[in-house]
Amino acid sequence: MNKKTPKSYENMLEVKNLKTYFLTDAGIVKAVDGISFSLRQGETLGIVGESGCGKSVTNLSIMRLIPSPPGKIVDGQIIFEGTDILALPENELRNIRGNKISMVFQDPMTSLNPFLRISTQMIETIRIHQDISKKEALAKSIEMLKLVGIPAAEERIFNYPHQFSGGMRQRVMIAMALSCEAKILIADEPTTALDVTIQAQILELIQKLSKKLNTSVILITHDLGVVAGMCENVCVMYAGKIVEKAKTDDLYKQPAHPYTFGLIQSVPRLDKAKDGKLFSIEGQPPNVIDLPPCCPFHPRCHKVMDICRNQYPPTVDLGNSHEVSCWLYAEHKELADA
Amino acid sequence: MTKYIIRRLLGIIPTLLIIITLSFFIVRVAPGGPFDTEKKLPEVVMRNIEAKYHLDEPLVVQYGRYMFDVLRGDLGPSFRYKDHDVNFYIFQSLPNSMILGVIAISISIIFGISSGMLAAVKQNTWVDYLSMALAVVGISVPLFVIAPVLQYVFAMQLGWLPTSGWFTNGDGWQTILLPAVTLAFADFATIARLTRSSMLDTLRSDYIRTAKAKGMRSSSIIFKHAMKGSMLPIVSYLGPAFAGIITGSVVVEQVFRIPGLGKFFVQSSFNRDYTLIVGVVIVYSVILVIMNFIVDVVYSLLDPRITYK
Incomplete structure (x- = not known):
């Protein structure tokens, strides 16, 4: 693989x-x-898929936070501002983590250290990356907490995490993640552990702040409704691979992959659920240990063909940056070659 | 918090009364008495002795008399040692055991926590294997093996330290070292293993991942974020361990000739020395109850989620 990278920054990552x-x-x-x-x-990219499809692992890999052993990034490049994150030494990597790329995790209940005050945790984040006094860092932290809508931030900042509700803790996480003006915010299912009423607030907050601070966002979710409201582009993942990539509008209007089609059909809709039956994709996601070189979705696919059982499909460009990996769209030549 | 502390301290009183009552009656249930000998004493002599120690009175009266004395801080006369009363024996030997115990537990805390943390951070490397091998030795090899081995190496072969003796008997302060190290071994092993597993648990937790994602150095992650959480199990182990170690160890005292409290636990039972048995039990339980109380307070200092009202 070509290790040299072109010096164009039009892509953040x-x-x-x-x-x-x-x-x-x-x-x-x-x-x-x-x-x-x-x-x-400034883009917001959604990554969707069922549990275990690899969406969280993808994003932990970007931060090189894969627990190792047993995890290992065996191949690939992650180019951020012209450098390959995977090739960086530990000290330069720390300069990116929390500073240029930061993360908000799924469970705000366990992601904050229960033994330390919010003030300690926020000041520390800022002071790792910026050479400012504790006092200035505290002022900045309070400002960030106000920005994410924590009432009485001047007092609440000296509380411990357990004195906050789940939604408030996720706000604190977001404030912490954005306190160094990160260029990319990775939000790993930021609303899964929260109350439905709080979910919308948190998503709105992420959207508002990313616009304001011009932060790019990678939003990992299994909720297609969330994607529709927030993301410009979507990657659909299945069994460790991206099976479809498109602009959000296109994906909803013309889902190409049968899996995406199934996912969209499975979103419960008030206007269609009158006869009571919800749509579901039959079967289970495959075990990703020693997966044979076939299309991993074929056992659950209603349009399965012979070739799907034998070979992984090529990625086909459908135009307008809509890509899909499915034999249904393969050229006749590729079919013949296969 | 102050209210809680006062309530807990008051709660110690009934606990101790129950312990004293139970041990008072239990020792008397055991067969044999303090004055039973191979050759039976003449009836008259026996009756005289029993009258002297009030053993001829009904048990309830004896109990009342004993409790009255204990509440005034008098643990009564020893039934076997005629020169002094129980107070004298206990308060002469307890400080020796305490000094030794405090030094020993300090050694085991320092080395136990540091080697446990090293093992956790360098999991599955030679550092980990070495400190855990040492811990297994500490847990499985009994004191009466460790003690002579240390004496042989450091006193007899190298000649660095005295084999035995005690500084209050004029043998020099170096006499503390070998027994302290011996005594430290078992607790060192347990603390090292506890620290390792609890550190590993903490390092796998979500908030450590957050700290990493913030760009913190691994060393500050361990000391600032992981330390507090992983110390909780060690603190709860240390309470009773501390109470145990400062009340002496009969083996170490015998091997190193230390005038400590440990031997009274054993000898008083063999002698059916009722007052001395209950006396050492009272001392031990007072220390244990206080240690448990301290553990609870330390817990609330470490973990802000624990609050006492």
Whole structure:
């Protein structure tokens, strides 16, 4: 692979052929198996898929936070501002973590340190990356807490995490993540652990702040409704691979992959649920240990063909940056070659 | 918090009364008495002795008399040692055991926590294997093996330290070292293992991942974020361990000739020395109850989620 990277920054982040495997006793788990995508400045990109499809692992790989062992990034490049994150030494990597790329995790209940005051945790984040006094850092932290809508921030900042509700804690996480004006915010299912009424507030907050601070966002979710409201582009992941990539509007209007089609159909709708039956994709996601070289979705696909059982489909460009990996769209030549 | 502390301190009183009552009756249930000998004493002599120690009175009266004395801080006369009363024996030997115990537990805390943390941070490397191997030795090799080995190496072969003795008997302060190290071994091993597993648990937690994602150095993550949480199990272990170690160890005292409290636990039971048995039990339980109380307070200092009302 060409190790030199072009000096164009139009893409904030470029993930190229990323492969993250987990070496377990049962075999090699190919959690992320050769995915590529890019993120432009100010863009909000959604990554959707079922549990275990590799969406969180993808984003932990970007931050190089994969627990190792057993996890290992075996191949690929993650180009951020012209440098490959995967090739950086530890001290330069720390300069990116929390400073240029920061993360908001799924469970705000456990993601904040229960033993330390919010003030300690926020000041520390700022002072790792900026050479300012504790007092200035505290002032900045309070300002960030106000920005995310924590009432009486001047007092609440000296509280411990357990004195906040789940939604408030997620706000604190967001404030902390954005306190160094990160260029990219990775939000890993930021609303999954929260009350439905709080979910919308948190998503709105992320949207508002990313616009204001011109932060690019990668939003990981299994909720297609969330994607529709927030993201310009969407990657659909299945069994460690991106099966479809498109602008959000296109994806909803013309889902190309049968899996995406199924996902969209499964979103419960008030106007269609009168006869009571909800749509679901039959079967289970495949075990990603020692996956054979076929289309991993074929056992659940209603349009399955013979070739799907034998070979992984090529990625087909449908135009208007809509890409899909499915034999249904393969050229006759590729079919013949296969 | 102050209210809680006062309530807990008051709660210690009934706990101790129950312990004293139970041990008072239990020792008397055991067969044999303090004055039973191989050759039976003449009836008259026996009756005289029993009258002297009030053993001829009904048990309830004896109990009342004993409790009255204890409440005034008098643990009564020893039934076996004629020179002094129980107070004298206990308060002469307890400080020796305490000095030794405090030094020993300090050694085991310092080395236990540091090697446990090293093992956790360098999991599955030679550092981990070495400190855990040492811990297994500490847990499985009994004191009466460790003690002579240390004496042989450091006193007899190298000649660095005295084999035995005690500084209050004029043998020099170096006499403390070998028994302290011996005594430290078992607690060192347990603390090292506890620290390792609890540190590993903490390092896998979500908030450590957050700290990493913030760009913190691993060293500050361990000391600022992981330390507090992983110390909780060690603190709860240390309470009873501390109470145990400062009340002496009969083996270490015997091997190193230390005038400590430990031997009274054993000898008083063999002698059916009722007052001395209950006396050492009272001392031990007072220390244990206080230690448990301190553990609870330390817990609330470490973990802000724990508040006492």
